Amino acid sequence: MERNDALALLEKHLTNKNLIKHCIATEAAMENFAAVLGRDRKRWALAGLLHDLDYDYTKDNFARHGKMSGEMLKKEGFDDPEILDAIVMHSGNIPATSEMGKALYAVDPSTGLVTAGVFMSPEKNIHKMGVDFLIKRFKEKRFAAGANRDQIMTATDNFGLSLEQFLEIVLSGMRERSEEIGLGKKV
Numbered sequence: 363m364e365r366n367d368a369l370a371l372l373e374k375h376l377t378n379k380n381l382i383k384h385c386i387a388t389e390a391a392m393e394n395f396a397a398v399l400g401r402d403r404k405r406w407a408l409a410g411l412l413h414d415l416d417y418d419y420t421k422d423n424f425a426r427h428g429k430m431s432g433e434m435l436k437k438e439g440f441d442d443p444e445i446l447d448a449i450v451m452h453s454g455n456i457p458a459t460s461e462m463g464k465a466l467y468a469v470d471p472s473t474g475l476v477t478a479g480v481f482m483s484p485e486k487n488i489h490k491m492g493v494d495f496l497i498k499r500f501k502e503k504r505f506a507a508g509a510n511r512d513q514i515m516t517a518t519d520n521f522g523l524s525l526e527q528f529l530e531i532v533l534s535g536m537r538e539r540s541e542e543i544g545l546g547k548k549v
Contacts, residue, residue: 363440368411371438375415383543385411387473387536388466390543394535395465399521409448409466428453454513468517471509472532478506480545487546488537493529500525 372382392410396403416430428450435446444462451463458467475496476488482505483491499505517528540546 363408365411368408371412371415376418381414381417384473385414386539387477387543388413388470390539391469391473391532391535392466394538395469395531398531405442405445406462406465409445409462410469413449413452413466413470424453425455428455464516464520468514468520468528469532471513472529473536475506475509475514476533476536477545478509487549488533488540489546489549493526493533496529497526
């Protein structure tokens with residue numbers, strides 16, 4: 363599946379434009395993470411882009427989240443088992459066992475943390491905000507309350523990275539699509 367096809371599916375199934383921006387942010391972070399790990403950037407990006415395809419249908423039945431996305435994608439003729447499994451695993455409804463699944467599980471809430479950081483930073487621009495700002499706010503429970511810290515921290519165990527290294531990967535990836543996700547222009 364090409365990126366334009368995936369974006370069209372998101373537009374068809376998601377009504378919230380901010381959720382679409384979140385999917386694009388997750389795509390960008392996953393693509394950068396794949397590059398750092400020497401994995402297939404396009405496939406990892408696609409997993410990030412499509413991970414919340416079913417959200418409008420499953421927001422009140424979270425046990426189905428991810429699973430329904432897989433079913434929807436199969437109906438579209440998409441048959442990449444690793445990507446489909448990663449999308450199912452990202453919800454935490456079943457344990458992430460693949461490298462891509464573990465990455466998506468950690469990246470998903472991290473993009474929310476970064477986005478909240480940008481909106482709280484003085485410049486409101488992702489290109490002017492550093493990881494140090496995110497680290498300072500990470501322990502504040504009310505800051506980006508929806509960004510599950512335990513889920514983010516799985517990247518440290520699963521990939522042998524410090525929290526700072528992992529958040530830098532996510533931040534750098536999101537910077538590549540900053541205008542598309544509404545987080546500022548390159549300076």
